[in-house]
Amino acid sequence: MIKVESISKSYQATKALNRISFEVTQGELFGLIGPDGAGKTSLMRILMTLLVPDEGKASMSGLDVVRDYKQIRQLVGYMPGRFSLYQDLSVEENLEFFATVFGITIAENYELIKDIYVQIEPFKKRLAGKLSGGMKQKLALSCALIHKPEILVLDEPTTGVDAVSRKEFWEMLKKLQQQGITILVSTPYMDEASLCDRVALMQKGEVMEIDSPARIVENYTRTLLAARSDNMNRLIQDVRNWDEVESAYAFGQFIHVTPKRNEMEAVELEKFLMTQKHEKLQVNEISPGIEDVFMALMKEKE
């Protein structure tokens, strides 16, 4: 459905995208995972026919993003990163506006947005600018869907959104996917990668890896140990100062430690930390998460 072939884009001296290639198949939920400056927005804008690439080709549903931009706009729905609805129109008027632009009525495709729209319908007379963050998001999604697009593109829909609303938003996306819509979504939250069928891990205009979240994690072959003690501050210092350790990062209540020797076992680290007089020690070997892999790939690139 989406095909990206060696796309590059620069803004003056800054290389925003460097030979990006990937494909998204029909009905897939595909994630672009990476921090600010990874190139996610530039890439999406190119696919949305809002930006012309310097090099490379891309197509949406077989249509070229440069040549066939008019047809593409009919079959894609786009939710940009910044709230882009009309703040001084009401909820209802915004939806009406988007339907009219696409030459349809709300009633025609109401079924598709129903589950989402009913949550904001009690406020349909309210100005969009006066909605809470969560409601704005639901309205923006409704507007992006009202013309029943084949492909839905969402640029960081969950950035700055609290953990509960994020969870709900992903549940909505899953439901849309079940209705056959192909979804391309970007996020800086690494934990959201596991909710996608496949992801591209992006950093500084490059794709570091593309695969299913499960395979990305499986393919990571380095040993990873998790440690905690009653003094986390000192623990991380002590671990970093040990010359057997390549890197150590805080991960919530644990520290994730990558030893230089892949054969190192948890008990070796534990023994070392006991000599440093740590109390309530807990050291285990763990399987990595997407964030661990992302950080390892970042360091490889440097």
Add this chain to the structure above:
Amino acid sequence: MKTPVISVKNLVKKFGSFVANDHLTFDVYRGEIFGFLGANGAGKTTAMRILCGLSAPTSGELMVGGYDVYSQTEQIKRNIGYMSQKFSLYEDMTIAENIRFYGGIYGLSVKERKAKEEVLLSKLSLQGERDKLIASLPLGWKQKLAFSVALLHDPQIIFLDEPTGGVDPITRRQFWDFIYEASADGKTIFVTTHYMDEAEYCDRVSIMVDGRIAALDTPEKLKKQFEAADMNEVFLKLARKAKATE
């Protein structure tokens, strides 16, 4: 006895009939890393603006750094630092210009400012880079510099409003190293975040739901209290209840 640096008693803030902050009561102690969490719209930003002296409460007794939030807002502003992901340094000014600019804003004398500038640059090993534009710096440096600039006037308390939003996972963790360092220096850190792993790094965490503080304790105790494996679960348990009423 621990002395509170921020003391909030029965803070109420209303906008018309809407109660954004509904009788908040809490203390924050010197050197503490205090996590201020809550769902969107729970009233965090409102409370934070009041604590920074930018907005007056409707009622309640509040002291920040020993100053009263009704009558001494200028003193409060001079004694706090502020940084967010959205607002930090001016991209089209150089490192040195930003330091000079903020030094001026915070009312440092030319002599003080020059001394601070040298200390700051040498501490960050950026002496050779002083004339570089902020825009040209890697994100990690920008963050480090923004944090140091927010500390330029030696504030007792530093407010961090989602300082790590959109930041890559390595830089995000480096940033928490600076937070720990500042806290070890006796600075009080008041921080908001949507990353629940970061809630684990705080000394104490408060979670706001619908204008009230629904829970406040160390991460360890909160997890016990709510029978949760991690802070994410604590947050979901608390905030989900509130959702039903939105």
